[in-house]
Amino acid sequence: MERRKFMRSFMAGVVACGLIPLVDKLPKPISSRLKKYLRPPGAKPEKEFLDACIGCGQCANVCPNKCISLSGLEKGLENLATPYIVARAKACILCMACTQVCPTGALTPLEPTLEGMLSVTMGTAFVAEDICYSYAGRTCGACYHACPLPGKAITLGLFEQPHVNPKYCVGCGLCEQACIHMPQAIRVIPIKDLGTQT
Amino acid sequence: MRKLDTGKKLLALSIFTRFSVLILLCLLGLWTEYLNLKMGYNNPRLVELSSGPAMRVFYECSDAFFSLFGDPLEAAQTFGGMTWSIRLWGVPFTDPIAFFSILVRDRSLEWGFVLGLILPITLVLLFGRVFCTYICPASLLFFTISRIRRLLGGFFYFPNLSLSKGFAWGILVGGLLLALSFGHGIWILILPYFAMGQTIFHGIAFGTISVAFFSLILFSLFDLCLGQQFTCRYICPTGRFLGWMGSKSLFSVRRDAKKCLPECHICYDVCPLKVDPKIDDSKDCSLCGECLVACPTKCLSIGKVGETWVKLG
Structure with a gap:
């Protein structure tokens, strides 16, 4: 009798947990249609990152730039409590403090050196040439001067027109933060190899 | 001076430690702000101008605290x-x-x-x-x-x-x-x-x-x-x-069966986790001390579970 009661409560508990995904059906802002987010530096590929991240918030806690936020329900249950960066609001300065503290290895430990920086794969910057000031002949170059790897990730052409080199661009987003055009003419797409994606 | 019994001491201790954890959690949140100010300004005067005098006090206190462990910026990052x-x-x-x-x-x-x-x-x-x-x-x-x-x-x-x-x-x-x-x-x-x-x-x-x-x-x-x-x-x-x-567990609530009143059930009634010291069932006991305070004959105590722990049923 006791065992039967236990089993019934046990099933009730499992069913009660099954109700939690219903919160995912709540209305959400339009921005949640995005499927990819800029993760902190050193993050594993998205699927492995979500497998390993337990949402403890230590990366957000040690970020001296306060650029890492923890997501709420708006990005769906899969991304609940995981860290993300909005580059236009505040971009990563690649100090690598968050990679050193991640307890579960969702962020691979990196050193704040040139080699460490180059092994970051947050994404790739993409220039919208039709709205960029420099491409319209009005010399700007703000993104180049903000880039932590100038001359490598971003090279300048005529009128300081930025050219992104996807081989070196790590996707920190400092160029996107610095862009003086509204909306930003240079954006970080959270995919490292833009060429392989369709 | 009136002597506090163990139950009240434990209750007071549990409230104190939980409050400390709560304050620690608040501090961890605030230290994120501190790190940002340290990195951005590194100057109490500028902190006061940007975030107000209360933040300046907090900034200086954190600075003094983390300076005990070496470089404040690095020391602050060992918490999180x-x-x-x-x-x-x-x-x-x-x-x-x-x-x-x-x-x-x-x-x-x-x-x-x-x-x-x-x-x-x-x-x-x-x-x-x-x-x-x-x-x-x-x-x-x-x-x-x-x-x-x-x-x-x-x-x-x-x-x-x-x-x-x-x-x-x-x-x-x-x-x-x-x-x-x-x-x-x-x-x-x-x-x-x-x-x-x-x-x-x-x-x-x-x-x-x-x-x-x-x-x-x-x-x-x-x-x-x-x-x-x-x-x-x-x-x-x-x-x-x-x-x-x-x-x-090694330590738990013990009962002196000789002193315990047979008709009294107050320990079970006050227990926040529904442990029953009355029948010497100390599973789930979290040593909160509520039953020690409530027990009229003071037959309960906390200690190593051993021979004095008489099993009745």
Whole structure:
């Protein structure tokens, strides 16, 4: 009798947990249609990152730039409590403090050196040439001067027109933060190899 | 001077330690702000101009505190996390539930993460479910609610439902299944202390209300409307797991059967976790000391479980 009661409560508990995904059906802002987010530096590929991240918030806690936020329900249950960066609001300065503290290895430990920086794969910057000031002949170059790897990730052409080199661009987003055009003419797409994606 | 008995001392200690944990969680959120100011200004005067005099005081105090451990910026980064997975002076502490969640979903384990289990597990094996009364910041909220219930108990009727222990085990398994299919983030909706940590961190560091806040409200309503400390007893999977692990703990409540009155049941009535010292059942005991205060003959004590522990039934 006791065992039967236990089993019934046990099933009730499992069913009660099954109700939690219903919160995912709540209305959400339009921005949640995005499927990819800029993760902190050193993050594993998205699927492995979500497998390993337990949402403890230590990366957000040690970020001296306060650029890492923890997501709420708006990005769906899969991304609940995981860290993300909005580059236009505040971009990563690649100090690598968050990679050193991640307890579960969702962020691979990196050193704040040139080699460490180059092994970051947050994404790739993409220039919208039709709205960029420099491409319209009005010399700007703000993104180049903000880039932590100038001359490598971003090279300048005529009128300081930025050219992104996807081989070196790590996707920190400092160029996107610095862009003086509204909306930003240079954006970080959270995919490292833009060429392989369709 | 009147001498305080052990029960009252333990109660006072548990309130003090839980308050300290709560304050620590708030400090961890504030230290994020401190790091940002340290990196950005590194000057108390500029901090005062940008964030006000209160922030300047906090900035200078944190600066003085972290300077004890060397470079303040680096020292401040050895702290972080929530009660779920926390680092203090670089020492990691891991929640067993987080460990299971990772075990189920990821299966690749970091050394620091596994070593963080040692201290919590030792604590459980020695003292039982002490996490629930001495560390869990959410239990401070539920403790307050239980006192409100006791205070208003003369005027209103508060039900005191009971459930089988299977419910919390079901929630643990269901939560692990959810973690497998969605992500580890769902635990912020299930575990009260994690919800508390999220709420505090979101509130202080980002100035937003976390979803976890609403699950905290839900748990508080359960406590108010369904039963005294209902969440701790029947819902919290961590409590159930720690209770199971600590059922053979070294230290627990003991009873002197000679002094105990046969018709008195007050220890069972006041126990927040529905342990029954009357029948010498000390599973789930979290050493909170409520029964020690309530016992009319003072036949209960806390100590090493040994020969004096007479089993009656």
